[in-house]
Amino acid sequence: MSWQIRIEHSTGYRYASPVLSSYNEVRIIPQTADAQLTLEATVRTEPAATTYRYWDYWGTQVTAFDLHTPHTELVVTGRSIVQTATAPVRPTDTPTWAQLASDPVADEFVEYLRPSASTGDDPALVEAARELAARHSPSEFIPAVGDWVRERLTYRPGTTGVHTAAVEAWHQGEGVCQDFAHLALVLMRAAGMPARYVSGYQHPSASAAVGETVAGQSHAWVEGWIGEWWGFDPTNAVPAGEQHVVVARGRDYNDVPPMRGVYSGGASTSLGVTVNVTRLA
Incomplete structure (x- = not known):
């Protein structure tokens, strides 16, 4: 039996002094493949930034963005709705x-x-x-x-x-x-x-x-x-x-790290990661 699941994933950092520039990659958008269909997916940043997406070498969708206004916190939140499928039966006619x-x-x-x-x-x-x-x-x-x-x-x-x-x-x-x-x-x-x-x-x-x-x-x-x-x-x-x-x-x-980036500014402290999931169907 398939499920429909809503996911909200939030992660962030606080900086000891204002960050002047940062460049980031985020991997939190679920894939669409044979046994999974992503119905909705958004990525939002605070402070707000223009984002663009591309697929990396391994087939993962990456959301990239950069910030060039001073900020002391960065929070990235991904929200998605995904249709999943029951685990496939383990193949028996397999290679030796x-x-x-x-x-x-x-x-x-x-x-x-x-x-x-x-x-x-x-x-x-x-x-x-x-x-x-x-x-x-x-x-x-x-x-x-x-x-x-x-x-x-x-x-x-x-x-x-x-x-x-x-x-x-x-x-x-x-x-x-x-x-x-x-x-x-x-x-x-x-x-x-x-x-x-x-x-x-x-x-x-x-x-x-x-x-x-x-x-x-x-x-x-x-x-x-x-x-x-x-x-x-x-x-x-x-x-x-x-x-x-x-x-x-x-x-x-x-x-496959969920978030990776470089920045110019003070030392960072993680604000933690929260993941909330809801079965919709």
């Missing part, structure tokens, strides 16, 4: 491991097979990936990776940051959804499966009441290529479905 290792697959998906800044491999993780792959078909492998990650990471907010690498979180034994996704990607790529990082939102309740607004969250999960891309949420041990809203995809978090 030998087929995934073929030159055509490697050529097409090379960027999703190689280690990235946050998903560098480690000999012990490579060995774990090979052992898992030996016991599971590619179709079974993705949820098996999710089980492996959850057995070794405890979900604990505040223990890692956006620049924490997968191996660091693994050694630490705790992290957040970003770390669960990064560690899963290390294993999937080490086994020879193309895998990508997905950033977006998740409605926290599978039995959400229509019309009720609740605190949501930015979220991260993974997609593995098994003849087609199939999404799985290793933090919650579920396939990506109607509760998940896709905003961006890439090799890791560094390709």
